[in-house]
Amino acid sequence: MDKKTAVFRKEHFNAAHRLFVPAWDDQKNKEVFGKCSNPNFHGHNYELEVKVTGVPDPQTGFVIDLKLLSDIIKEYVLEIFDHKNLNLDTTHFKNLNPTAENIVRIIYDILRKRIEPKLDLQVRLYETERNFVEYPA
Amino acid sequence: MDKKTAVFRKEHFNAAHRLFVPAWDDQKNKEVFGKCSNPNFHGHNYELEVKVTGVPDPQTGFVIDLKLLSDIIKEYVLEIFDHKNLNLDTTHFKNLNPTAENIVRIIYDILRKRIEPKLDLQVRLYETERNFVEYPA
């Protein structure tokens, strides 16, 4: 069994955000981001798919215990993003526009430190059913 | 063809909100509504299912043209709720807690005035895949 296997765990969180580049004024933000830059925010049900790739342990048959992976996601990602305002309640997006592309990279960076280095990691984030992103591609 | 037929149209909108009873202080709101009362808001992808019931027109075979129904929902509901903060950007929830139960009733009241009286109306609103409401029951 030398080929690698990928395992996926899906979690979700609900958050408010607005697309906003702090270096620009409200007018320019509105021109570029339209209704997504509403000053009072809007929000999403974010669906998060975390993919971990490696060789399964020969005895347990696990790449990683999905219960453990779920706990890591809950403790390090959902705890800081769920039922929060991404622009106001987190440190990550004080100076970074909370686009799906930026959110998924931040989540990857958080999880990368918590998953064993020998395991590969990729994160997919659904902002809506029709708009989603993946990092690294 | 005397029995009635129901037709359904599904639309969606993304909005921020917080559960908040204006008559209570932040502390009491937090005790009752927990993280759903986060002062900086959170948000959802709301899925809206509108059900219209009547006898199909014998020539067109339509209860109501679903293109027309979609246009009505977009003009009178999505226009005021999509990419908005329900607590701050709408008049409806200035003094009304934006629970799913209250949102669905407000949407029903808006649409009831725009759909012919001979047609029955019911609205279902998904706040998440696992939490949803229907009015009237």
Next chain:
Amino acid sequence: MDKKTAVFRKEHFNAAHRLFVPAWDDQKNKEVFGKCSNPNFHGHNYELEVKVTGVPDPQTGFVIDLKLLSDIIKEYVLEIFDHKNLNLDTTHFKNLNPTAENIVRIIYDILRKRIEPKLDLQVRLYETERNFVEYPA
């Protein structure tokens, strides 16, 4: 156990159709039905949900064997509609506009004769994920 229980079986079929009232010319059909009246047809993956309601048999615990219900739907509905042109390949829509409202009533009429009279019947038909109908309402 005197209260009734409903059981549902979901099947699907793929068909071509055009919205077309034979009493009208192509111009009027296009005015009323728009691109849905394209003379060369378009098509859908129709999802069909059949609901049968009754008192479960005290020994088997079945309202109706869902395998039997599935077989009835396949033999009497899918056999005549799946991979067909509803306007050209069926007798039902020679003089009847194949709207979702009319299709669902025709399917109900077909199945009503094949399901025991003591059992209630209702049919839901999805033309797309966002447009669907139910008969009787």
Next chain:
Amino acid sequence: MDKKTAVFRKEHFNAAHRLFVPAWDDQKNKEVFGKCSNPNFHGHNYELEVKVTGVPDPQTGFVIDLKLLSDIIKEYVLEIFDHKNLNLDTTHFKNLNPTAENIVRIIYDILRKRIEPKLDLQVRLYETERNFVEYPA
């Protein structure tokens, strides 16, 4: 606000079962239930939708707190059915065939005692995406 509103909470559990009427021998069970009566069991991801109907509280805007409803389902239903063998690990199906019809009625009876009498209750259970039941109908 005199009309009633319905709220829904969706939960899930994974269980093994076999269709089996204790009064019959294995041969007759196999004739009637086919592969669903495999003596070594098979299993499902059961999706459970609980519908509670009433008048929302004028202050909170809740029919019932969905967090509370979720906790009730977890404590009284999932605790006894999740990751269990319905035939062997529960008392409910010692002498009752665990068809979807019987499972949904048992779940209704369990929850009915835990939900305030002034609120109406209905339960829907998906055995697969294509086979599901509802009680009371």
Next chain:
Amino acid sequence: MDKKTAVFRKEHFNAAHRLFVPAWDDQKNKEVFGKCSNPNFHGHNYELEVKVTGVPDPQTGFVIDLKLLSDIIKEYVLEIFDHKNLNLDTTHFKNLNPTAENIVRIIYDILRKRIEPKLDLQVRLYETERNFVEYPA
């Protein structure tokens, strides 16, 4: 941020088609393609997922504005395929069998000319929930 990010946009269209190799007669087409070669056509709800990969703009945080990507898909793909008969109403399938494999490659070729060359492109097309294709693999 040197690693690439992928963004996805999902759109859909409804079309009629028949599997048909013009070089063969109807009999041979029927032998090879079965009911999918019905001379009067059948149809599908096609779900289209377009994946664009690149390095997000450091200021906007966008790989590509998904609103722009959606507009490109609508103008150059949906405009020619939605509510059409792929065999009769398009130039692409006059001499090419409209299998999912061929449709997805045609859509890729159309979009490739409209997306900046520095961005990678991949297209997935669902013919049904259970049959889908991806190009390039």
Next chain:
Amino acid sequence: MDKKTAVFRKEHFNAAHRLFVPAWDDQKNKEVFGKCSNPNFHGHNYELEVKVTGVPDPQTGFVIDLKLLSDIIKEYVLEIFDHKNLNLDTTHFKNLNPTAENIVRIIYDILRKRIEPKLDLQVRLYETERNFVEYPA
């Protein structure tokens, strides 16, 4: 058309299993696998996605006839796993823990012998909507 195209076919099966390492006693199995090691088993609706990649035949436009692929999956995978107890009714998991990682690799090995060597193969298996695996990664 020198680039490869991938085609996917989705099937499903329902099975019982328990996570269980035969070299360990029940106590150790319970410590490691928790409720997933329930001695009387639990079960799942497994969703199986088979991806076959190659160059479409220039005349038919098929990488592989999806009807044929579906038949291969049914004959060689569903026939031995559907409505079965993976631990007791199959030879594959007598001495192998039926984790999703191990099941997906066994299915890959079975199908690899039945799909032409010039075509690439990958298998994805959903144990639940939130837990799934892919092989080879």
